[in-house]
Amino acid sequence: MVDTTTLPVRPKTFAELTELIGCELGPTGWHEVTQGLVNAFADVTGDHQWIHVDPERAAASPFGTTIAHGLYSLALGPAMSAELLALDGFTHSLNYGYNKVRFPGPVPVGSRIRLRATIVSVEQVAGGIQIVLRQVVECEGSEKPVVVAESVARVVEA
Numbered sequence: 001m002v003d004t005t006t007l008p009v010r011p012k013t014f015a016e017l018t019e020l021i022g023c024e025l026g027p028t029g030w031h032e033v034t035q036g037l038v039n040a041f042a043d044v045t046g047d048h049q050w051i052h053v054d055p056e057r058a059a060a061s062p063f064g065t066t067i068a069h070g071l072y073s074l075a076l077g078p079a080m081s082a083e084l085l086a087l088d089g090f091t092h093s094l095n096y097g098y099n100k101v102r103f104p105g106p107v108p109v110g111s112r113i114r115l116r117a118t119i120v121s122v123e124q125v126a127g128g129i130q131i132v133l134r135q136v137v138e139c140e141g142s143e144k145p146v147v148v149a150e151s152v153a154r155v156v157e158a
Helices: 014-019 035-045 055-059 070-075 077-084
Strands: 090-102 112-125 128-139 145-157
Touching: 014 112, 014 128, 035 070, 070 077, 070 145, 077 112, 077 128, 077 145, 090 128, 112 145
Parallel strands: none
Antiparallel strands: 090 145, 112 128, 128 145
């Protein structure tokens, strides 16, 4: 039986992963979204759209401030997921991709975000195990989630 009361949850086998199907894990701790982090993300990706990096111009926008890139919040998914689900009991794990991604709400710079995750499915595939995880990123003070994504991971049992 996998202990879901202590985070991160640490399954070690296919059977233990299947026990987690339907379990919501989280939330994670809060992650502060700063202008410096958003600017660094813009530099790495080359996406310098003014709504993300120009506080003066963004002040006159409907948001009243700069907002983080949707992909910034999505990119934090693996690190935040690791706060909830540790796959270190497996030989290795890797991010296999995403089935669905939506950005229903903005993330104003200066706000905080956190993640809740639910194991959607676990199945044996050639070479290992595939895990589908529904990730919901919420922004403090917002009624809408800011990211809803279905991430796919692959792991190999030890």
